[in-house]
Amino acid sequence: MDTHLTEAAAGPTPQDYKSDVKPIWCPGCGDYSVLAGITRAMATMGLERHNTAVVSGIGCSSRIPAYTSCYGYHAVHGRALAVASGLKLARPDLAVLVFGGDGDGFSIGGNHFLHACRRNVDMTYIVMDNQVYGMTKGQASPTTESDWCESKLTPEGPGVNPIQPVQLALACGANFVARGFSGNPNEVARLIVEGVKHPGFSVIHVLSPCVTFRPEQRTWKSTVHPYGREPTDDPNEAMRAVLEDDGFGLGIFLAGNRRPFQPASAASRTIAQIEEGFAV
Amino acid sequence: MKTKVLNGAANVGLFLAHALELENEAAERYEELADSMEAHNNVEVATLFRDLAGYSRKHAAEVKQVAAEHGPVPKVAPWEFQWDSTTESPEAAGFEHAHYLMKPHHALTMALLSETQGNTYYASVAAETKDPEVARLARAFAEEEAQHVTLVRKWLERYPAPKDGWDDDPDPPNISD
Numbered sequence: 271m272d273t274h275l276t277e278a279a280a281g282p283t284p285q286d287y288k289s290d291v292k293p294i295w296c297p298g299c300g301d302y303s304v305l306a307g308i309t310r311a312m313a314t315m316g317l318e319r320h321n322t323a324v325v326s327g328i329g330c331s332s333r334i335p336a337y338t339s340c341y342g343y344h345a346v347h348g349r350a351l352a353v354a355s356g357l358k359l360a361r362p363d364l365a366v367l368v369f370g371g372d373g374d375g376f377s378i379g380g381n382h383f384l385h386a387c388r389r390n391v392d393m394t395y396i397v398m399d400n401q402v403y404g405m406t407k408g409q410a411s412p413t414t415e416s417d418w419c420e421s422k423l424t425p426e427g428p429g430v431n432p433i434q435p436v437q438l439a440l441a442c443g444a445n446f447v448a449r450g451f452s453g454n455p456n457e458v459a460r461l462i463v464e465g466v467k468h469p470g471f472s473v474i475h476v477l478s479p480c481v482t483f484r485p486e487q488r489t490w491k492s493t494v495h496p497y498g499r500e501p502t503d504d505p506n507e508a509m510r511a512v513l514e515d516d517g518f519g520l521g522i523f524l525a526g527n528r529r530p531f532q533p534a535s536a537a538s539r540t541i542a543q544i545e546e547g548f549a550v
Numbered sequence: 551m552k553t554k555v556l557n558g559a560a561n562v563g564l565f566l567a568h569a570l571e572l573e574n575e576a577a578e579r580y581e582e583l584a585d586s587m588e589a590h591n592n593v594e595v596a597t598l599f600r601d602l603a604g605y606s607r608k609h610a611a612e613v614k615q616v617a618a619e620h621g622p623v624p625k626v627a628p629w630e631f632q633w634d635s636t637t638e639s640p641e642a643a644g645f646e647h648a649h650y651l652m653k654p655h656h657a658l659t660m661a662l663l664s665e666t667q668g669n670t671y672y673a674s675v676a677a678e679t680k681d682p683e684v685a686r687l688a689r690a691f692a693e694e695e696a697q698h699v700t701l702v703r704k705w706l707e708r709y710p711a712p713k714d715g716w717d718d719d720p721d722p723p724n725i726s727d
Contacts, residue, residue: 456628460627
């Protein structure tokens with residue numbers, strides 16, 4: 271039997287990682303299930319709450335830190351990865367998980383995303399993608415289709431091609447890239463566990479429907495499908511395969527072997543040596 | 551039809567681990583739905599989901615008691631549960647069916663689907679297992695789920711489908727029309 275079942279252990283439960291704050295997402299929002307996946311992953315790994323940091327940006331999905339019982343930081347719009355990078359480099363002993371949405375991650379925080387991928391700091395970024403700015407009442411986001419005409423701001427559609435998060439992550443050097451779907455929180459939990467365990471920067475793209483502003487996304491449940499390939503450690507191979515993906519393939523695309531970024535452990539020069547360089 | 555209940559049908563420990571997960575996930579989901587309905591001031595449906603969560607918690611406690619009589623329940627990673635035809639625990643109500651203006655009829659329809667799936671799961675285990683004790687427990691749990699199905703059907707008689715327009719909102723969140 272293809273399982274890794276372990277004997278009973280009175281470890282933490284998903285409930286232990288939930289705070290007393292009740293989510294205020296819309297009923298039917300995919301983010302509820304992502305939260306379930308997150309807490310199940312945390313319980314499975316037995317993460318110590320006092321040694322786990324949950325960092326987010328701004329948006330519906332960025333409310334996650336309030337709903338977990340770990341240390342949390344609700345950062346500035348688009349800057350979650352910058353905050354999280356600094357935290358992980360200052361406190362490498364912490365497990366750092368970063369959460370956000372498609373607008374926060376690929377528009378306002380797009381630049382940080384590119385450089386977080388290439389820097390490869392050992393942390394995990396979970397992007398809940400609903401292809402819309404929900405918190406501000408439904409404007410086109412960087413992942414919205416070019417012909418989506420349901421916003422007054424873009425009555426004829428955004429007119430530009432959407433960003434492909436998985437392709438972008440691969441192109442910029444993320445070391446672990448996967449895609450999940452909120453309708454299967456247990457699989458999301460597996461991807462998070464794999465991502466956290468994998469050294470370096472892990473990107474987990476989670477399709478999470480916005481039932482209020484993109485009600486047609488309720489059909490994603492029947493649109494998603496297994497990616498159907500074994501994960502590779504070769505980014506080129508992963509990219510070639512992903513170029514043929516329709517954006518709804520679920521699974522692990524890349525589990526690479528780049529060495530995570532490590533800051534120099536000691537200063538390369540003393541203060542006195544630096545001062546010598548400024549002597550006139 | 552070949553089902554995929556291997557894990558849960560394998561032995562008593564794994565079966566009870568599945569049963570506990572099934573009931574806990576069902577209760578959790580109902581509670582989340584109740585919370586979200588409260589947040590949107592849909593008190594009637596929130597109360598209904600809260601009641602359904604209570605029943606699931608009660609059933610989880612019963613399963614826990616049975617489990618205590620059978621020794622330690624193995625720990626199973628979330629993605630290693632095998633639920634036959636559903637990706638989630640069969641009794642976890644589908645979030646995608648929720649709506650902030652939904653009526654008791656919709657909530658009960660969701661519950662009917664969940665309870666039916668729970669019944670089907672236990673019946674599948676009972677039919678497939680080679681372990682007589684698993685078969686006995688699975689039959690008993692299937693019977694209990696069947697009673698829940700009957701109960702929800704009776705409730706549904708009190709709450710017929712609302713007329714079209716139940717989701718009309720004079721102040722909708724989406725003003726793109």
